[in-house]
Amino acid sequence: MLYQFVRAVLKAVYLIPFRFRFTGTENIPKSGGIIFCPNHISNHDPITITIAQKRPLSFMGKDSLFRIPILGWIIRKIGAFPVKRGAGDIGAVKKAIEIIANGNALVMFPEGTRNKSEELLLEFKSGAALVAKKGGGTIVPVAIIGKYRLFSPITVAFGTPVSPESFGEKPDLNAMMAEVKHQVKKMMENGGCL
Numbered sequence: 001m002l003y004q005f006v007r008a009v010l011k012a013v014y015l016i017p018f019r020f021r022f023t024g025t026e027n028i029p030k031s032g033g034i035i036f037c038p039n040h041i042s043n044h045d046p047i048t049i050t051i052a053q054k055r056p057l058s059f060m061g062k063d064s065l066f067r068i069p070i071l072g073w074i075i076r077k078i079g080a081f082p083v084k085r086g087a088g089d090i091g092a093v094k095k096a097i098e099i100i101a102n103g104n105a106l107v108m109f110p111e112g113t114r115n116k117s118e119e120l121l122l123e124f125k126s127g128a129a130l131v132a133k134k135g136g137g138t139i140v141p142v143a144i145i146g147k148y149r150l151f152s153p154i155t156v157a158f159g160t161p162v163s164p165e166s167f168g169e170k171p172d173l174n175a176m177m178a179e180v181k182h183q184v185k186k187m188m189e190n191g192g193c194l
Contacts, residue, residue, distance in 0.1 A: 003056050003078045011051040014044075017150050022052050023192040024158035030055075033100030033137030034161070035128050037180050039121055039188065040109040044148050052156040055105040060092055085112070093131065100135025110177060120188060124181040129173035133164040141180045143187035157192035159183035 063082035083092035141159035
């Protein structure tokens with residue numbers, strides 16, 4: 001209930017200053033464990049993914065966010081959980097696998113941090129592929145295209161799902177993430193089209 005209420009409020013607030021366009025939503029599985037893997041250009045990205053599709057989401061968030069009064073409480077209540085970046089947080093990985101194994105949806109930013117460089121994309125880490133493999137889930141590549149400026153157009157494009165099974169009995173995690181990155185890059189270069 002709280003999640004849907006917060007989503008409705010965010011949607012109302014964000015649809016005023018930004019001109020969103022959502023493509024590829026038909027690629028989102030309606031059930032089963034999924035990991036949305038978007039590029040990361042802004043602190044607004046988690047909200048953008050939340051309003052771009054209907055499935056309730058869980059997020060990995062840097063642990064410092066959970067120490068902020070009120071914000072920490074709210075983000076926990078709507079499904080976020082902390083991760084210690086750069087520390088190989090096994091507890092956070094186990095939590096992510098549990099979410100996927102239970103048939104729920106999770107957002108993981110494979111670049112690991114916001115991209116402030118001139119590069120279109122940073123290196124995609126293999127964590128999402130590991131979680132998909134261990135939790136029996138599917139990865140949905142996501143491209144966020146545009147800049148969060150007043151009345152600017154922002155496209156959110158969902159690519160073709162990538163499943164561990166399509167990479168054989170012992171899937172190569174790096175190959176899986178290379179496919180995810182390829183789709184995200186292609187959608188970014190083609191205005192949301194694959």
